[in-house]
Amino acid sequence: xxxxxxxxxxxxxxxxxxxxxxxxxxxxxxxxxxxxxxxxxxxxxxxxxxxxxxxxxxxxxxxxxxxxxxxxxxxxxxxxxxxxxxxxxxxxxxxxxxxxxxxxxxxxxxxxxxxxxxxxxxxxxxxxxxxxxxxxxxxxxxxxxxxxxxxxxxxxxxxxxxxxxxxxxxxxxxxxxxxxxxxxxxxxxxxxxxxxxxxxxxxxxxxxxxxxxxxxxxxxxxxxxxxxxxxxxxxxxxxxxxxxxxxxxxxxxxxxx
Ligand code: NAP
Numbered sequence: 001x002x003x004x005x006x007x008x009x010x011x012x013x014x015x016x017x018x019x020x021x022x023x024x025x026x027x028x029x030x031x032x033x034x035x036x037x038x039x040x041x042x043x044x045x046x047x048x049x050x051x052x053x054x055x056x057x058x059x060x061x062x063x064x065x066x067x068x069x070x071x072x073x074x075x076x077x078x079x080x081x082x083x084x085x086x087x088x089x090x091x092x093x094x095x096x097x098x099x100x101x102x103x104x105x106x107x108x109x110x111x112x113x114x115x116x117x118x119x120x121x122x123x124x125x126x127x128x129x130x131x132x133x134x135x136x137x138x139x140x141x142x143x144x145x146x147x148x149x150x151x152x153x154x155x156x157x158x159x160x161x162x163x164x165x166x167x168x169x170x171x172x173x174x175x176x177x178x179x180x181x182x183x184x185x186x187x188x189x190x191x192x193x194x195x196x197x198x199x200x201x202x203x204x205x206x207x208x209x210x211x212x213x214x215x216x217x218x219x220x221x222x223x224x225x226x227x228x229x230x231x232x233x234x235x236x237x238x239x240x241x242x243x244x245x246x247x248x249x250x251x252x253x254x255x256x257x
Pocket of ligand 1: 042149192
């Protein structure tokens with residue numbers, strides 16, 4: 001059978017993107033929607049999720065909502081099971097919700113450590129389990145875990161974040177090990193540095209920004225829409241034999257010292 005360029009299209013597929021009320025999650029929803037998917041906007045706040053879904057529908061993208069907190073296991077299982085029953089199948093899951101906390105490791109508060117792990121790592125486990133149980137029954141599904149260059153590289157003041165993102169990269173490989181036989185592909189998408197609210201402190205820090213542009217072969221920050229090509233690829237049939245991999249979209253940052 002010859003290659004079908006149409007295999008990149010996501011028509012007839014539905015994609016749930018956690019933490020898609022703003023930032024990278026919102027842009028990924030736009031990208032997957034532009035490729036033909038219906039998108040499910042997730043936020044903890046119903047009004048915000050509805051407003052974002054409305055905005056996407058105005059842009060011509062089919063958008064629904066699922067309201068839950070990725071740290072609330074019982075609540076998110078109920079929301080996902082109800083969605084699957086009342087609305088329809090989630091074919092693509094993007095685990096995007098994440099937080100950052102910065103402090104020297106020796107002073108890092110235990111509460112901040114736990115908060116970070118609860119969202120960045122436990123959240124991926126809970127939501128993936130809730131969605132994968134349905135995907136396994138259908139023998140088909142795509143999971144994209146948002147990792148980071150910090151899945152591979154550490155930096156002072158964000159050791160716990162790097163630990164959480166390193167773990168998400170390995171959890172992605174674990175999903176491949178266990179769920180590939182059920183027709184599920186789980187891959188990581190690892191952004192470099194992108195100007196979102198999460199990085200406000202870094203954007204405002206001119207010395208950091210100059211260092212970053214020198215450190216990155218592309219010589220600049222990433223633009224959030226530049227993550228969409230890889231996300232669409234990993235969500236589509238074009239990547240059906242790719243599993244457990246992490247694609248770094250980082251302007252070359254992790255390729256050089
Ligand atoms: P952001 O602008 O701060 O957005 C994060 C999103 O996650 C927000 O919508 C936030 O909702 C949501 N969220 C946080 N905790 C949640 C919870 N418990 N349940 C549900 N949603 C929750 O950050 P971003 O830069 O777009 O980051 C998105 C992902 O990319 C994260 O996993 C991050 O680690 C990763 N990443 C980002 C960069 C970068 O350069 N920006 C680089 C590498 C990786 P609220 O608005 O309610 O807080």
